[in-house]
Amino acid sequence: MKERKPKQIFVQGAISPAFIADSIQKHSTRHDIGGHSIFLGQVRADTIEEKPVAAIEYTTYEEMALEKMLEIREAIFSKYDLTCMHVYHSLGKVAAGEICLFVFTSSKHRRMAIDACTELVEKIKFELPVWGKELFEDESYQWKENK
Template identity: 55%
Template sequence: MSTQTSIFQNGAISPEFIAKCITELQSQIRVGGHDIFLGQVRADEKEGKKVGAIVYTAYEEMANKKAHEIAEKAVADHGLSSLQIYHSLGEVKAGEICLFVFASAPHRKEVFVGLNQAVEALKAELPVFGKEVWSDASSTWKVNQ
């Protein structure tokens, strides 16, 4: 993983931030492949209501520690050059990016498998919680799928 200390960004993760991260890795000339996962807030529908946003909260210290463990395992298991993880805190509207995971490796096969391992572990183990805000202004805690 990079020297990143916190995975958290306030609000949505912007396309400009994602582009900046990609640009910074162009100097790593021993890397042959990059792979990116972008998690986006869906406008799910239920009982005639639509999700307009998700408000994310977390046990930040615990989540940062767990994210670093997940990244280190993916790097070690698949020979990745780096793995960066960014997750939103606060409100993220439907259509906006809430999770950005960026993996790099000397070869493409390793980067695909390593990124998938990390994303699945993050969804299952990261102590981050989302409250869905519905079109009628009600809210419910989200269950990860």
């Protein structure tokens, strides 16, 4: 098996709809793909202690997180017959309503892409060292793990 190197998955700020659309469009030339599965994580405008959440500020130890993502990536590729796997996670401030996580899997058959995407999202949420700090409309904040 070819040795895989960590891929950069982090983007500053929100993940734009144009970026997502462009990523999908790039796969139209791949005629060996029969199914894609996409997960988009969006910042919720929760209310905590009567304070509305305006944004989340995401932080990580990037080198550690990229190594962990490589482990997750290899585990998913070894379990599922995927053609492609793309993961992008925001760092920095992301406003309520904006996209903070984009996971995109592709394979010859839809079930493989769907199952891999589902498992990949769960592994990212529970294993990747990324933290989110809620920013409230009154500019105070509260720590919250990215779960």
